[in-house]
Amino acid sequence: MTNSATIKISGQVDSPLQVTYQHFCQLPTEFQIGDVGQLVPGRAGAAVKLAGLLQLIQLPPETDYIGLHGTHDNFHASIPLAEVKDRAVLIYQLDGKPLPQEKGGPIRFLIPDHAACHAAEIDECANVKFVDHIEFTQGKGYDNRPEDDQEHARLHEQQ
């Protein structure tokens, strides 16, 4: 995330919002994770809990899906909000600087204890990189995670 990058928050929110790197830095300490490696071994960077981002918006009770959009490579996932709202994190910083695109910036979504690829709606594939738009919906939204093994294997070869 460059200092000027913005993350669009849209859907069933009171009014669409643009969140910046500064907003993430300024979320209260209770939502900050200084080193995600402590939470998910092998991962690097600083993150905020999804719950912290949810503090910035008002959602109607019928909102039940969160959409994670990575415009950079056109990768999108829409997953049940209830299952991730208290555990997913958003990596936004590396070495004190905005998370660069080569590391999945501006935002890398990360679900600790996800299921294996394809095993469930909340799987490893839902750890969307290059997130620049988060969308809240009633019912499942746009999702183009690979559905068959061949397509999935092809995607993994590129990563």
Ligand SMILES: Nc1nc2c(c(=O)[nH]1)N[C@H]1C(S)=C(S)[C@@H](COP(=O)(O)O)O[C@H]1N2
């Ligand atoms: N933007 C984007 N995010 C993505 C993908 C992708 O191709 N593009 N692949 C997904 C898949 S299929 C998996 S299994 C994980 C792999 O994450 P890793 O490369 O950090 O292990 O990222 C997910 N996030």
Ligand SMILES: [Mo]
């Ligand atoms: Mo995957």
